[in-house]
Amino acid sequence: MSVKIYIPGDSGAVALGADRLALSMQKAVRAQNLDAVIIRNGSRGLYWLEPMVEVETETGRIAYGPVRASDVDGLLAAGLLEGGDHPLLLGDPEALPFLKRQTRLTFARCGITDPLSLDDYRKHGGLAGLTNAVAMEPKAIVTQVTESGLRGRGGAGFPTGIKWNTVLEAQAPQKYIVCNADEGDSGTFADRMIMEGDPFLVIEGMIIAGIATGATKGYVYLRSEYPHAILAMNRAVVIAREAGVLGASVLGSDHAFDMEIRVGAGAYVCGEETALLESLEGRRGVVRAKPPLPAHKGFLGRPTVINNVISLASVPVIMDKGADYYRDFGMGRSRGTIPIQIAGNVKHGGLFEAAFGMTLGELIDDIGGGTATGRPVKAVQVGGPLGAYFPRELFDTPFDYEAFAGKDGLIGHAGIVVFDDSADMLKQARFAFEFCAVESCGKCTPCRIGSTRGVEVADKIRDGIETESQITLMTDLCNTMKFGSLCALGGFTPYPVMSALTHFPDDFRPTPGMKSPMPQAAE
């Protein structure tokens, strides 16, 4: 049997040269007449080692990384196909501390299987949750999801089961499942990775949601910035349909469910659920006032479940292994696991799925290994562009929805962006306003106008014009935006701004003669 060589097709690996590498490997395998096949798997999420090549040997998988196209000949000469020794040899990937310390429930298959092989998916436990679900009453599925304690992984943290129950109880001739794959937050890439690396999981989660609520049609609203994910999801839908996983008779049952992939058009605000629905219906992505809730009046005015990719992707394991199994991970009211994305200026960046409860410090210093530049960590932004900046003094905060809220922050979609001591927090606060101005849908005045005013105020502070009164104005502006905006864009932009102001006050009050906001390196 041919030896399997795994080279990730994940766009993060591709951005680091995985396509060129796969091409070189293919050529070399052919030229040397080797009995090997190349499989484009997802990424394991260890991005400092990407492209990470794995070979399936008799004693299990052996990893090498980071591998460049120019390493191919050397690797093959060193006996790559038998897991031979080479300077890039990493050994058993599962034994790498970054992977060994994780609890992979949602990402159990990502980076291991061929993303578009339904056989592979089944062999590694896929469709077990759906198989259980098709034999259950909708109410029982909803109960199981509710009891698992799963909360929305998109950022809001709303209990998934309760949302589903509202749609289940709503009466309508047509209901919908909408998967929010508009992952626009900087520092987040879990949705992208799972859609590229295990697309059937998202499909399975959506079908279960459909059966649980009586919805027969699903849409994935996927951002245009993710062409690899769009391709993978579209292909997976076709394969699932041909195999009878999707269609008039899901897995041969009486349940019908089909779905489509819809592509966004570069508007961040469409990650907000009501703006997303407007966009899906073909309008400007302007936020709707709630109520009515999407669960009552969603897509085309019909009852709609809108869940984040990771929320839906967490459902199959709950239906497979039970609510208790999932709920037993985590702490407090944050149950199960969360795929944390460690990004930015960090030595070991990537995807780290773990039970809730690890501290921010453990994640940054221990798992992430500190900054990539080797300089001290100054701040970390958690939860995307609308998340707060945390200073080192708050690194004992456990990763938990309530604990973060208690420190005036949010988990959001669980992305962490690390900044070293060259970061200028006034500049970051200004960017938060600038981003809000670029992306505001324009519906709420505090967001539409306040964001631009915020930029102006930040500029005045930078130029040392009436510093203290401008800081008061900025605080006041944040207050207005927070309470006067319908959605999180205007409402949460104050988080990065106020956290920067609160934790890094010196950056807002430049010492005379020290105008340069960027400290120069000692060398």
Added chain:
Amino acid sequence: MESRSMDAEIASRTEAIVGRLKPLEGPLLPILHDVQKEFGYVPKAALPVIANGLNLSRAEVHGVVSFYHDYREAPAGRHVIKMCRAEACQSMGGDELGERLLGLLGVDWHGTSGDGAVTIEPVYCLGLCACAPAAMVDGQVISRLDEKMVTELARAVKA
């Protein structure tokens, strides 16, 4: 005369797209995506055809086109560079690299170089945050950009 026949050409090709995608639930974005794929931008002459096909006003269609960052009102350069300007890329020096690239190409954000070689657009996150700074060049993703790569990129797109 020539522009009128071009408009007619645009209209007929747009009509085919509208006809094909109209049955979808919420067909406008898929139609606009396909129109942009067809022409490289969303031509003004396409708007009345879309409006007519979907029973919308021309203003409504224009409102949608102008709302979304992706839709272009004029053709882009021969190459399109989308440079990430979001926080994770900022933390790795993305701002400075972006400025450098703009300087090398002699354009501002959203601008197209005078010779029509390249359009540069800001993008807020490509999901490559663990290997920042990142960009997309003609649909191909690249990451861990540094000064040298940016200089090479500027040279390559101008060649």
